[in-house]
Amino acid sequence: MSGHSSYVPTNRFMRWVDARLPLPRLVYDSFVAFPVPRNLNYAYTFGGILSLMLGIQIVTGVVLAMHYSGNSALAFHSVEQIMRDVNWGWLMRYMHANGASFFFVAVYIHIFRGLYYGSYKAPREILWILGVVIFLLMMATAFMGYVLPWGQMSFWGATVITGFFTAFPIIGDPIQQLLLGGFAVDNATLNRFFSLHYLLPFMIAGVVILHIWALHVTGQTNPTGVEVKTKDDVVPFTPHATIKDGLGMVVFLLFYCWFVFYMPNFLGHPDNYIPANPLKTPAHIVPEWYFLPFYAMLRAITFNIGPIDSKLGGVLVMFGSIIVLFFLPWLDTSRVRSAVYRPIYRIFFWVLVVDTIFLGWLGSRPAEGIYPTLALIGTIYYFAHWLVILPVLGLVETPRKLPASIAEAVLGPNYASGTAAGAAPPSGSVSAPENR
Amino acid sequence: MKKLLAALLAGGLMIIPAAHAQDKEGEAASPSPQAAAPAPSESEVTSNVAGDEAAAEEGEHETPHYPLKRPAELAWTFAGPFGHWDLQQLQRGYKVYKEVCAACHSMELVAFRNLEALGYSEDQVKAIAGDYTVTDGPNGDGDMFERPAIPSDHFPSPFANPEAAAAANNGAAPPDLSLIAKARAVERGFPRFVFDTVTQYQEAGPDYIHALLTGYGQNPPPGTVIQPGTHFNPYFIGGPALAMPPPLSADAVTYDDGTPGTVDQYARDVSSFLMWAAEPHLVERKATGFVVMLYLLIFAALVYLVKKRVWANTPH
Numbered sequence: 001m002s003g004h005s006s007y008v009p010t011n012r013f014m015r016w017v018d019a020r021l022p023l024p025r026l027v028y029d030s031f032v033a034f035p036v037p038r039n040l041n042y043a044y045t046f047g048g049i050l051s052l053m054l055g056i057q058i059v060t061g062v063v064l065a066m067h068y069s070g071n072s073a074l075a076f077h078s079v080e081q082i083m084r085d086v087n088w089g090w091l092m093r094y095m096h097a098n099g100a101s102f103f104f105v106a107v108y109i110h111i112f113r114g115l116y117y118g119s120y121k122a123p124r125e126i127l128w129i130l131g132v133v134i135f136l137l138m139m140a141t142a143f144m145g146y147v148l149p150w151g152q153m154s155f156w157g158a159t160v161i162t163g164f165f166t167a168f169p170i171i172g173d174p175i176q177q178l179l180l181g182g183f184a185v186d187n188a189t190l191n192r193f194f195s196l197h198y199l200l201p202f203m204i205a206g207v208v209i210l211h212i213w214a215l216h217v218t219g220q221t222n223p224t225g226v227e228v229k230t231k232d233d234v235v236p237f238t239p240h241a242t243i244k245d246g247l248g249m250v251v252f253l254l255f256y257c258w259f260v261f262y263m264p265n266f267l268g269h270p271d272n273y274i275p276a277n278p279l280k281t282p283a284h285i286v287p288e289w290y291f292l293p294f295y296a297m298l299r300a301i302t303f304n305i306g307p308i309d310s311k312l313g314g315v316l317v318m319f320g321s322i323i324v325l326f327f328l329p330w331l332d333t334s335r336v337r338s339a340v341y342r343p344i345y346r347i348f349f350w351v352l353v354v355d356t357i358f359l360g361w362l363g364s365r366p367a368e369g370i371y372p373t374l375a376l377i378g379t380i381y382y383f384a385h386w387l388v389i390l391p392v393l394g395l396v397e398t399p400r401k402l403p404a405s406i407a408e409a410v411l412g413p414n415y416a417s418g419t420a421a422g423a424a425p426p427s428g429s430v431s432a433p434e435n436r
Numbered sequence: 437m438k439k440l441l442a443a444l445l446a447g448g449l450m451i452i453p454a455a456h457a458q459d460k461e462g463e464a465a466s467p468s469p470q471a472a473a474p475a476p477s478e479s480e481v482t483s484n485v486a487g488d489e490a491a492a493e494e495g496e497h498e499t500p501h502y503p504l505k506r507p508a509e510l511a512w513t514f515a516g517p518f519g520h521w522d523l524q525q526l527q528r529g530y531k532v533y534k535e536v537c538a539a540c541h542s543m544e545l546v547a548f549r550n551l552e553a554l555g556y557s558e559d560q561v562k563a564i565a566g567d568y569t570v571t572d573g574p575n576g577d578g579d580m581f582e583r584p585a586i587p588s589d590h591f592p593s594p595f596a597n598p599e600a601a602a603a604a605n606n607g608a609a610p611p612d613l614s615l616i617a618k619a620r621a622v623e624r625g626f627p628r629f630v631f632d633t634v635t636q637y638q639e640a641g642p643d644y645i646h647a648l649l650t651g652y653g654q655n656p657p658p659g660t661v662i663q664p665g666t667h668f669n670p671y672f673i674g675g676p677a678l679a680m681p682p683p684l685s686a687d688a689v690t691y692d693d694g695t696p697g698t699v700d701q702y703a704r705d706v707s708s709f710l711m712w713a714a715e716p717h718l719v720e721r722k723a724t725g726f727v728v729m730l731y732l733l734i735f736a737a738l739v740y741l742v743k744k745r746v747w748a749n750t751p752h
Contacts, residue, residue, distance in 0.1 A: 094721075261722060261729070262722065273714070411751055
C-alpha cells in the first residue's frame with residue numbers, strides 16, 4: 001500500500017520544500033491519499049481515538065508537571081494545590097486521571113477488535129507485536145502515574161507491584177531495589193517513577209509511529225478479512241476515514257467528558273485521598289480497574305508447582321498472560337482472518353470477552369472464600385483460549401465461504417467492475433447486503 | 437459443597453459488601469488495631485498461600501463485613517448534573533464544624549479565604565480569620581511569634597502534631613477533614629456501580645458521613661465485642677465500633693437562621709460543608725460540564741451530517 005506517491009506540490013514553495021524535506025508528501029500519502037477499505041466499521045476508529053487520548057494525556061500531563069512536586073513530603077499537597085488553587089487545575093487533573101482510564105477503554109476495544117477480525121495474522125505480525133509493546137508501555141506508565149499523587153493506594157499499590165519482582169530467585173531482590181531506589185517505597189521511588197512517567201509516554205509515541213508505519217506498509221484489515229485487491233475495494237483516507245474517525249472521536253469524548261465533569265472519582269479509589277502512610281496498610285489493596293483481570297490471574301495461583309512457589313507462579317502467570325499475546329499470530333492456525341466467517345471462533349471470542357470481564361470482577365474481590373477458585377478457573381480458560389482453542393480450532397473449524405473481494409461483499413456479486421472508488425455504484429447494487 | 441454454593445450466591449447478590457473493612461486512619465476501632473481487624477501485611481497480599489489460609493479461616497468464623505449497615509442515599513443539592521451549593525446550608529455546616537468538629541479534627545487544606553465561596557464577604561472572612569491565632573516567624577530576632585490569622589492562612593490544627601492528637605484521643609488520631617468526603621465511601625458493589633454511571637451517584641462520601649454521625653446509640657448485635665473506649669456504630673466502615681464518641685447532640689449548635697437543631701440536621705449540614713471542603717470546585721465543574729456536553733453534542737451532530745454527506749455515494 002505504501003507504493004507510488006501521488007503527491008503533487010501545488011505551488012513553488014511546496015515544490016521547494018518537497019525537493020529538500022518531503023514531509024508534506026509523507027503527510028499527504030499517509031493521511032490524505034492513503035487507501036482504506038471501504039467497509040471499515042466504527043470498531044476501526046479506535047486507532048484514531050487512541051492517538052487523540054495520547055495527545056490529551058501528554059498535554060494535560062505536561063501542564064500538571066508544572067505544578068506537581070515529585071517529593072514524598074510535598075506530592076500529596078501539591079496535587080491538592082492543583083485541585084484547589086491552580087486555575088483550571090481540577091480540570092487538568094481530572095482529565096488526566098480519567099484520561100488514563102479512557103485510554104485503556106479505547107485500547108481494550110482496539111485489541112478486541114483486532115482479535116475479532118484477525119488483524120494479527122500474516123502479513124501483520126509485526127504490526128500486532130508493536131501493539132502489544134505499546135500496551136505494555138501503557139501499563140507501566142499508568143502504574144507509575146497512579147503512584148504520583150502519593151495517596152494510600154498509590155503507596156501500597158507500588159509496594160505490592162514492585163514486590164512481584166522479589167518472586168524471581170537470585171535476580172528478584174536486586175531488581176526490586178533498583179526499581180525502588182532503596183529497600184522500601186520512599187522518596188527515591190517517587191522521584192524515579194515521576195521521571196519515568198514523564199519519559200514513557202514519549203516512548204509510546206515513538207512505538208506508535210512504528211505501529212502506524214507498519215500499518216501503512218500492509219494496509220488495514222477490514223471486517224471481511226479479505227485483502228484489498230482492486231481500487232474498488234478502497235476509498236481515500238481523506239475525507240472518508242478522516243470524517244468517520246472524527247465522529248468516533250467526538251462520540252468517545254462525550255463519554256469521557258461525562259466522567260471528567262460529572263463523576264471524576266468514580267473510577268478512582270477513596271483511599272487515594274488519604275495521604276500515604278507506610279505504617280497503615282489498607283484492608284484491601286486493589287489496583288485500578290484496567291489491571292484487575294491481570295491482578296485476578298496473579299492471585300489465582302494459590303499453590304506450589306514443584307520448585308515454583310505460589311508467589312512466583314502467580315507472577316509468571318500474570319506476565320505470561322500478556323507475553324502469550326506476542327505469539328498470537330502463530331498460535332491461531334486458521335487461514336481465515338475474520339470471525340464473521342468463522343462461526344465457532346466467533347462464539348469462543350465472546351466467551352473470552354466474558355472471561356476477561358469475569359476475571360476483572362474477581363480482581364476487585366478480596367482473595368478469600370470462593371473467589372481464588374473462580375479466578376483459577378477463569379485463568380485456566382484464558383490460557384486455554386490462546387494455547388489450546390486457537391491452534392485446534394483453526395484445524396477443525398469449517399469457515400463460511402469468503403467473498404471474492406471487499407467490493408463484492410459490499411456491492412453484491414454483480415457489481416460493475418471498474419466503478420471508481422467513491423463514485424456512485426450502479427443502481428442494481430444499492431440494495432446489496434452490507435457485510436460489516 | 438453446600439457452603440460453597442451459598443458463598444457463590446451471596447457473592448453474586450452482593451450480600452457480602454466485602455472489600456471495605458478498612459482500618460481507617462485515626463478512626464481505628466481500638467487502641468490496638470491488630471485486635472480488631474488485622475490489616476493484611478504486604479506478604480499476605482503477594483503470597484497467596486497465606487491469604488488463602490486466612491480466607492478459609494475467615495469463612496469458618498463468619499467474620500462480619502463492615503459497615504454492618506449501608507448508608508441511606510440522601511438528596512443533596514450538589515448531586516446530579518445541575519448540582520449547586522445551598523449556601524445557607526454550607527454556612528450552617530461550617531458553624532457545626534467550627535463549634536463541634538474543630539475541637540479535635542484539623543482541616544489543613546482549607547484556607548480562610550476559601551470561605552468567601554460560602555457567601556461570606558471579604559470583611560466577614562477577615563473577621564472570621566481574626567478570631568484564630570496562628571504561629572508565624574521566625575521574625576528578625578529569630579523568634580516564632582503568634583498573631584491573629586489573616587484570610588490567606590489555613591485553618592490551624594487543634595493539635596501540634598499527629599502524635600499529640602493520638603495521645604489526647606485514646607491513641608487514635610482524629611483524621612484531617614479536608615478531604616474526608618472523598619476519602620470515605622462504602623463500596624457500591626455490583627450492580628449498583630453500573631447504574632451509578634447513569635445516575636451520576638457520586639455522594640457516597642457525604643452519605644457515609646451523615647450515616648456515621650446519626651448512627652450512634654443503637655444496640656450492637658449479640659456477640660459483638662466492643663473494645664473499651666470505643667463506641668458502637670453499625671455504619672462505621674472499619675469495624676463494629678470507633679474511637680470517636682457521638683459528636684452531635686440536639687441543640688448543641690444554635691443556628692442563626694432558625695433551622696431546628698436536630699442531630700439529623702447537623703449531620704446533613706456538616707456533610708455538605710465537608711463535601712465543599714473536599715471539592716471546592718464541584719459546582720463550577722458541573723456547570724462547565726454542561727456547556728462542554730452541549731458543545732460536543734452539537735459538534736457530534738454536525739460531524740455526523742458531514743460524514744453522511746461524504747459517504748452518501750459510497751456503499752460501505
